[in-house]
Amino acid sequence: MSSVVPLFERPISPTERLYLAMQTLAPPFAIQLVIQGTGSIDERDLAVAVAGASESCPGARLVRRGERWVDRGIAPPVVVAAEHSLVDAPLDDHPMLSRPLDPERGPTCEVLLLGSERNTLVLRAFHGVMDGKGLALWAAEVFRLLRGERTIGARDAIADHSLVESLGIDGKPTTLLPTARSPFGRARPAPGESDFLWRRRTVEGTSPAVVARIAELITAAVGGKTRIMVPVDLRRHDKDLRSTANLALPLFLDATPGDGWSRIHAQLLRGMVESRELGEMNNGGLQQMPVWMARAILRAGMSIGARTGGNLVSAIVSHTGTVDLDELSFPGFAATEVWGLPVHTGMVPLSIAVLEARGRTELVVSCRNGAGIASLLERLLDDIAAALGAQAQPRPIASRGPGQGRTVTSIFGDLVLAAPDAVAAIGHDGQLSYAELDARADVVAAELRGRGVRRGDVVAVLARRSLDAVVGYLGILKAGAAFLALDPKHPDERILGILADSGVRHCVTERASKGRAALGDTDVLVVDDLPHSGADKAPDLATPDDLVYVTYTSGSTGRPKGVQVEHRGIVNLMRSATDWYRLGPETRYAHYHTQAADMACAALLLPLLSGGAVVLVPEEINHLVLSEMLEGPTVNTMMVTPSLLEVMVRLDLRPVGMRAVSIGGEALHGPLAARARELFGPDCRLLNSYGPAEMSIVCTALVLDDEPSAAPQPVPIGGPAADTTVHLLDPDRLPVPDGEIGELYFGGPQVARGYLNRPDVTAERFVTLSTGGRCYRTGDLARRRPDGALEFAGRVDSQVKIRGNRVEPGEVQAAIEQHPLVGRAAVAAVRRAERGDNVLAAYVVRAAETGAPQGQERSQGCDQMAQQLRDFLAQKVPAYMIPAEIHIVDEIPLTANGKLDSAALSAAEADVQERGIDTANDPGSAESDRRTEDQIAAIWAKVLVVEVSTLRADSDFFALGGDSLASVEMLSQVSRTVVGRAGEAAFVAELEELVHQLTLGRVCAAAVHAKRTGELG
Template sequence: MTSTTPVFTRPISATERLYLATEPLAEPFAIQLVVEGAGDIDVDALRRAVEGASHACPGARLVRRGENWVDSGLTPHLDIVEHGGVDFTALDANPILTRPLGATADATTEVVLVTSDPTTVIFRAFHGVMDAKGLGIWAADVFRVLRGEEPLGAPDTTADHTLVDRIGAPGTPTRLLPTYRSPLGAGAPIRGGEQFLWRHRSVDGTHPSAVARIAAVLADTTGRPVRLMVPVDLRRHDPAIRSTANLALPLFLDADPGQSAAEINARLLVGMVEKRELNEMDNGGLAKIPAPITRRILASVHAFGARTNRNLVSAIVSHAGKIDLAALSAPGFAATAVRALPVHTGLVPISFVVVESGTRTEITVSCRGGRGVAERLEALLDRIVAEFDPAAALPAPPARGVNGPANRQNVNSLFQLQVRTRPDAVAVVAPDSEYTYAEIDWWADAVAAELLRRGIGRGSIVAVLADRSVEGMVAQVAILRAGAAFLPLDPKHPADRLADTVADSGAALLLTRPHLRDLVSTDIDVVVVDDIDQDTDEPVHVPVTADDIAFVTYTSGSTGRPKGVLVPHGGIVNYLESASDWYKLGPDTRFAHYHTPAADMACAAFFSPLLTGGAVTLIPDAISHLTLQTMLRDSGANTFLLTPSLLEVIVRLEIDVPTPRTVIIGGEQLHPSLAAKARTFFGPDAHLLNSYGPTELSIVCTSHVIGSPDPAAPSIPIGHPAANTPVFLLDEHQRPVPAGEVGELYFGGPQLARGYLARPELTAQRFVHLPSGERTYRTGDLARLLPSGELDFVGRADHQVKIRGNRVEPGEVQSVLEHCPGVSRAAVLGRAREGGGNVLVAYVIADHSDDTTVRDFLADRLPAYMIPSTLHFVDELPLTANGKLDASRLPGASPAPATAQAPAAVEPDVDDDLTAITTIWADVLRLDVHTLSADSDFFALGGDSLASVEMLAKVSRTVVGAAAEPLFVAQLEGLLHHLTLGRVHAAASAARAGVNS
């Protein structure tokens, strides 16, 4: 007789369609329940139990037929494994857990019996036909039959879509965008490595609010808001339902760093009370799209999330409920542990499943694999265990600074430490985007791989011409990773100087940006960073030591030839040992980078945040009053390194500055009056420091915290030396001077540069061994030791001067001047200017050159900071009796001589704007307004580039106005080489006309 019992069948739901499309990304896309116990299970008895339970729960026998799930009538496959079992300390190595389901291609479930000790039963099901609760229902019935009981069965055909249709969705689906970060960060795929990982932890006791506890740890680890997908069992809406189907829909839970588990749990409970999981059946309309297209969309989401760490959600956190061990026991077998394994899914970076059984809470995790992910996952699970049971947490390793043995090696190891521990933290802030440590790491690997392909390695020097851009930051990280040293260049330097620097350095290659590639005319291999394919299969790791060179930076040379300083990895690491405390460096640091890339101040802005977990905040535009406002007020930067010259301008601009975290002043001598102004300007809560460090001493080697300075004090100390840095104050015979007496500063220790590139004679002259054998750098600076133990800077022992933080040998400028057509002789001196800082003053004997011709000549060959503020054309250069230049008899000792010859004065009633601009010039230059005319040249009258910033800011604010200010600033670069009163007036008028037209 033919049976009239209807065949169990139901339509495939929208959620299950997504699982079918997702399965190829992570086969077999199975949920798995692992039951371990003491004793044995008879194989034949288990086979009969599986048959009986599956007949009662036909959802365990489903196969796909078109658009439906249909009961095949076939008992799920039972596999017997004699050896192997499931080692929860090495889940990834278990082939049972990753193999296809069943003995046929269309199977959706199977049972595995491991007969070795401990006896283990594994229930496996495709997630498209069962959820964790449904798998538990089926497993419990298998053990009922083993115990000789009748199975409860699950004959209901109810699926998620039918239940939601019956109850009704109270709202609209959650809009999902790929914006959420993983708590593990991004991890580039490892060739031959695991695409997915499993890890497990077991915690004593059962713990209320387990989902919220995990959520709190995830948010704090990520360091930014996270969105979690929390599967909710729909059976709660109708407890009478007996169905093994996939009856779980997500409730999306948002959590913020610093929120307590109780706060997050309250948010979760509100969501469940409001039945928000019922809104999520639409799945963004993917169910209406043909399966092949859906599969491609999901594959793209998977690839995008893995590469960029931009995900639809940060994690899945599922609680599979409490399981009674007795319900999974049978005669001769007592269950001792029950654990669930989450599915591998590339659409979500990490997935947790929690099971409570007996006196244990079992936590198992699946995540996308990748470089560094396994280590970060272990650390994350340790933090979660500590959240559940603080007593179970492993003891924390002893605190150790960057000077500890494990970290003394090199810059690369410090950066990789940040990548491993803070992959999702922001590393670089550009005006249009933010880049995480993982993203910079990945990008740098691609660039480093290209460098290695081109033969770059340890001992190589690679020039970087990329200005203040994220590409420039990546290039420097990549060069270090390849084992080479980077040579930073400034695109604003004259082309000849760039070419000479590259040629002198012996750089093997130039990394640059598309719009800068033609600035260096010398014969060198050029690679555009933007053109390098960012996909890379394996991380680049070239071993380097503390003695290897990290970067080369050029400083002015007294013979007219700049010299390259070789700065080793160990020097930078030692700098950070002290700078981390001096400048309060750490994850909250946002270090403003506005500096010329070619100076070691730029290296301070690069290394200081990136090696301590903070971020470099890039200020790409040239310095103007608008740039300064943006940097100080709007960029998000909280740590600034300023020269006294720039600080003077900032204070006079009266910008409304939020209280910064740290303000470092360095590069020039700081006068007490300016220090007092800075303290008032930045407020009492700003951490204000005066720092000192020649290029030859790895960025900064002394620092002094500025409290409440007395403007009338004789000086501001430069402070105590860095860790491991011996200091010597010596006389001209290299003998120690008495305490309190002035001597020349010598420094020793690991921060010393290797020396000067290809300049052995000069290296031997400046890097000297003392009678004790100590290798030191002879700074040429004079200082004294104060009773407090701090160093007090007195001045220079030679003619070298600091101009806005850049060390300048006047002899180099003089050498260039004397090559100018029409110039027969020249002298260049540094002069202190009123208010602090220095300017260069040039004295020129010329047959047929004028101010404009000479300035144009210098501008083509020297950086702007090396162009003299004032040019004096003289008939002779006075000499002393022994034939040396007699500086005391030179005219115009003041940087802004009142006796400068000037054209006829501006008539006050000619133009109100011109009158206002003339008044501003007279104020900034400290001149009589009647000595100025439209042809007056700002720089010829003693102004320098920082004074020009102040002057132009005042013109912009008082004459141009806010609406026309951007148009005015856009014209400034073209003005600066010929900054006349008339041209500034014309630019201001044009800007206002442009706004009004």
Template sequence: MSTETDFRRPISATELMCFSMRDLAPPYAIQYVVEGIGAISAAALRDAVSVASACSPGSRLTRSGKDWVDSGVPPSVEVVTGRSLDYSHPHGDPVLTGAIGAAGDGPEPTVEVVLLPGYPVTVVFRAFHGVMDGRGLAMWVTDVFRALRGEEPLGAPDPTADHDLVARLGAKGSPTPLAPRFSSALGHGAPVRGEPAYLTRLRTVRAAPPAAVARIAAVLARHSATPSRFMIPIDLRRHDPGLRSTANLSLPLFLDATPGQRWWEINDQLLTGLLERRELNEMASAGLAEAPAVLSRTIQRGMRRLGAHFGRNVVSGLISHIGRVDLGELSGPEFTATSFRIIPVHTMMIPLGFMLVETDSVLELAVSVRNGRGIPERLDRLLDEIVAELEGAVPDAGDGAGRRSPAGSPAEAPGATAVTLFRDRVAAAPDAIAVRGPEGELTYRELAARADAVAAELLGLGVRPGDVVAVLAGRTPGGVVAQWAALLAGAAFLPLDPSHPVERIRETLRRSGTRHCLVERRHLEIVGDTAEPIVLEEFAEAAAEPVPVAVDPSDTAYVVYTSGSTGLPKGVRVTHAGVANWYASAKEWYRLGPGTKYCHYHTPAADLACIAFFAAHLSGGSLVLVPDELDPVTIRGMLTTSGADTVLLTPSLAEVIVSLGFEPAPIRTLIFAGEQLNAPLAAEARRFFGPDTLMVNSYGPAEVTLTCTNHTLGPEIDPAGGPVPIGRPSAGTPVFLLDADRNPVAPGEIGELYFGGPQVARDYLGQPDLTAERFVVLDGGERAYRTGDLAHALPDGTLVFHGRVDDQVKIRGYRIEPNEVRLAIERHPAVRQAAVVAHRRNGSDHALAAFVVSDTTIDPAVLRAHLAERLPSYMIPATVHQLPALPLNGNGKLDRSRLPVPLGPGPDPEPPAAAESVPARIQRIWADILGVRLTALHPDSEFFAHGGDSLSAVRMLSAVARILPVESESDFITAVRRSTGPLTLARVCEAAHRAVA
């Protein structure tokens, strides 16, 4: 519906020039790209566009002679389904290269909106440059999202444009003469027939350094053979901060630089120009714009030829900094913005143009370049250098409680991704062993070729960067191939554990939004209809060529789900930049290299498995697969005969291993992670593994990419010491210790840990509220993850862990929210109320205890079976206690201090007989490990129904094996494996009998 107003303003001289530019370098449009998670209704977006446009007539202009007038028609909203933007398209993505309506020649508005509702959800705002500048479009876009959220738009009704404001302010000098005599940092290259006239490149800098414009100019000047001149667009609104106009209100400031000139000298020149208001002089330099359109186009074509063939340009480049954008202002009721980019305008006379914008955590660079022979390769190298320069310039966050590692780029190449690092390893040593295990070996050449074959299939099915591809496989070569296939296709892999409950796996698939699942045939039924299955065994043939997919450091590399306090797991999206930054430090921490043989026995669905995956293959080492579930024989084999020399253990598992009493093969590196490590256990591990093993204690929540701090343990460990420090952070990772009000704590005091830098994950997939709660922006603009962990810093910055600020707990390295377990218990129809708390058991290990209220008697075994259909085994409580009511405090909340202490019942009154039978001794072992009385056990007693878990099962089986003849241990474990059904006391006794028979 038309709501035309009397809004009218003259078309300025600079805006007239945009018409000839549009013909020579289409679409000559300013384009804002907002990406995020959630959903945006097309109808709601159209309504918001209409409301915002009514308050900003400049968004719906059409040409009428020498004036812009309000058409009364809101910008159109086009919906493009089934795809996402393809920034690598050789001739430009059709969404971004299409014409803007009639571009001012007809009745249609000169602004439009394109909605891509896939993943990520993307909204593109496009405006012909003749009606708006970048900051003008930003005003209107912000109002669209305000309207989408139901808020009142601020509006931009003022018709003031550049000529009006300059006339009011007054110019005081002469315009800068425009002469084609400046070279470009890229040199020049004649156009290539069939190639696009312009290229666009996007880069992300992990933090915004000061004086970014001057720093970029200094790099560009360094690569120019002659003095350079840079055009810096300046927003004239700075002279009238209250001006609400969307019109073109930007004029250039020119900076001259010489090769080797330092950035601060260029920055001083910029500041001086701003103080002297030199940009106001450039209104008079519009002689070209005032020329007839035919003459203007001819002159511009001639200037382009001079630049392309002889390297003579009117300027060396344009660098425009749009300022800071709050992603929260670009979000809606069901949509959370995760990134914002500006697609640069191609300009005929300018060989190289930069658009910069700061968001919550990064500086986004978008670059337009005039194409030519050799230009793409030189451009990529130049951008690598610029990103390294900017990232190396990020200032310290301060000292004291806000501690930061030394500024600087990681030791990897700027812009590195997991894919580029992997491709480098394949090229460097294609015949080296990448995967080894019981099913055989794969070289790097074979692994890459098989992964490329699966990746090609994914691309053929429409998988694109930003998509999530699930992997449902065991610790097998096929599972490794699948994860690399997803990465090589530009997607993120979502690892799933086939041993988890079927409904949990399917719910994870649904919640993640994944459309495709790479699956081993034996697990095919688990997928059901929740995703399109792609059977891995059908890809025995290798690809002839690598798939040509470019991956950006800001792209998601993998998604892992962790326990959630709301009752639903949280999907953590980790970027390639995070992985590359982790590896730059981890390769030194863990002595990673081509000789590394990393042991992988972890559940595929946890980030500990991702550590094994990336540590082995980014270093050129081998991933040693241990497919069997852990028992004494498996553990002995993986540490004696598997060939693995690098292993990560949780302290709980390490405690079990050192109790087994065998002599391990030489271990090069032992990594402790997943739980708090105490000195007595560390001392025992040192004796067990020997003085030549590098022992380190690492820390890192899933939201801060793999591990983010590390502490090396010395050859001598005092067993009487306390907690082992978690160490110092990885390169470029700021650490903050803050109080409840997010103020720094005093040096040496305990505070909550916050981490910043590139290893901070992107978000929780599809959970914007939780993302906003945990991924925060601190004073000073640092985007950080709030861990909920407590620590203090030693004088040298080494961190010491002190527990949690909430109820979250680690059990066997898995992060568990007791509230998720409680909600699962309360789904049982007989349970009215439940509480779940963690307590210490077996030294350093934690266990969960459940307390339930019911109108009927609850059989713990029935309740555990109920939970087994919904939760992984490590989340099932070890004990279940029925209470008449839960104890509450005066505020009506659970009073944990009044819950029964879930300890064992104490020693049995009868001491063991002098010549106790083997079954009786096994029963006593069970009672000791499970913490129950002998009288509570009978032949049909199930180990896990009495509170056992996988690690206590290993302890139990090892203890039973020790009462048998030494040569019978392997036979006993084999007999247990071959027997079917629950792990009952009778089954274990029968296996022991067979072993010695």
């Protein structure tokens, strides 16, 4: 005779025994998750999904059998109530939200589909079988199936008691006495009134330490000593645990009026760190009693609490975390709101459920009813909403024009009409007002249209950072086309390659760059050869779907990729950037970036779309330029990389009048953030910004507090821009839990169109998730912190940021291997701990036919070959892509996984013979200048972190690991401590052409010459 084996079962935990006792005292004693959205949900599809989700989460099918919960094998019902919506009646009186759930016969869980549009879903569970996190796990499974995805499952048969036992914790529980007062005093419902009230509030934005802030206000309402109970999810002790059972135990916070939220929050954090909740497993002994006995004691306690106002705790405040609405959506239904209904419990006068979703904080309160309680509750909620709203990180809002349906050109046109005489661009040779820039751009637009440029075309711009270049960019946009910015300082091969890849037929330039512009097979238009006015007003030809610009980024296969950014993306960025960067008519935004990067697009467009001015910095960055930008009277807004910020800090500059500084392009670490706050002062808005080129420049930002943490870990990259969705997914594109690392995917209007003429790579990186949303897959890893901020955690591939520029080592490797002396090469990123930045290191094997020098010639031969490769690369790639370290090795070892074996490479590097500095034969050296040379050698040793004894006259700054930003620091120190102010300008001017041949002997010679010039002058 065979017996039926239960599909799933587990013991009833002591906590759940207590909940069984409460079930008839405060019905329905259920946790409920409400999801509202647009579209509709098909009843049959929902029933199939609920059944499948309950198969993977059998905790949704439990009934009581003695002292055990047993899977009865029947899916929870889907109840359709088209005649009811959540606006038909107050929550307290809503018939569907008070439906009983039967732990003895079932069901213990059910799903409601409400409203005539069938767009409100309520998932309900008797609290004896599930907690809030368990309900969320089940809900996520339902929506995975509605999207056609596979389920993950939650089949662990473990609840609070068994988890605490497995952890071996046996702490002392808190002594609970019925002395905690209610915020509303005594509460006895009048005849005919409901025993409990539900009220809801929505706060725009999210607040740090929200539980502590609410506790502070409840304490003030009580007016005396208060005890707040905060449920803590025990799953934090086992990240792999997937159970829907009750896995929450309380922390108790004691407060008195006047205690600030920071003190209460510190108390909460200490409790979490010490895992105090684990000691509360058997508090009071009620859990061990028979259900009937516990019920009698609870009934007496409820009566005493209502009559006297004395309670075990004053309130329960439960934060159920942050919910991604995209994970509660599927094609045909988009979730717009989600909130949880707290359990009615007569033992506690007030219970608040807090949930965050899409930049909003949802508050729902369950409260014991009584005479006058409703108005007191409304007043308390008003106070909480006001306090949280004042502290919240607000949802970005549109400002001065940006909004759906707008374009870059239409916004600029409105600014021309509103303030024609306002300054729009400031250059070394003058400035342009909005009206003057608009008139000159009309001339360029008319000329381009006459030459056949049409809406949707891409037009190259090859020009310095000049007023003529700004005219060219805007003229292209007014012609209905998009611009592709090229940097005249980039090598010919790079420029020709991009022109060929993009297929552009027209190039806008200035007279000074006309020769370079003629390199490609393009029609060349010289801006400064055109009149400054006289053209008809150009109509706004662009639509939000049209391109604003194309910018090329490094490619892993050796071929750069052109990112196509649309008007909608930039307009949406303005909705957040206006607030982030304090943009407005007073903005003076420094443009010193390479024209070919999206940082340059930010410096150009952000001020011109907010009524401010772009400040053009024509020179390359050196310490004099940095001093003028930061300490001069013009610039007050800029975007910097952490690498450049490090140089600014080391130069000991004194910024004046800075309104906003955005840090981005690389990971920012705590110590540098703290030094930056000290450098720029409290009046400057300091932000950590993040954004791939494919996300329209910047898609997340964090405003740094007055005193950023100096901890060594990376500074969070903050929260997303307006209408930007964030997904943290595992390799199977399934969401990872909060706090765990996943790959960053972004959705929303800032997602770029794709890569120009590269459908293969576009399909790989621009993907459509199962929710139906199109996203950009960044390749970056991140985690979501408890406060909701994102924290960068590395890359899934080898891509690296060098001084804010995205570099694929494979592209640099491909360029090196084109040299005839090279047989094989490998390129990797190296993080320099002493400077906190990334550099490229190249490992090169000679071509077989060249042979390898032996003995004493080896070191000199390696140095010479490294310099040859550096000069070769200077003709092919931008300066930031030239490796700071080039090592000539006999072979390139690989790990067992086929990856570059960095440790083995370090051992294989050519030995560097230690030798002292010797400039005796250098024509610029004289015995009288030996002290100057020794001073400079000491500066090199400090900046490069090398032994001074290893330096000699032909030592190359870049070969020793320096880069352009390190050279700024080195030249600044030489100029100010050795050359002196009188010869400073002459020194910088003399070295400007030596960027790829920066040897110690040449620097010494230039310093000696400049020093003498200054003394004579």
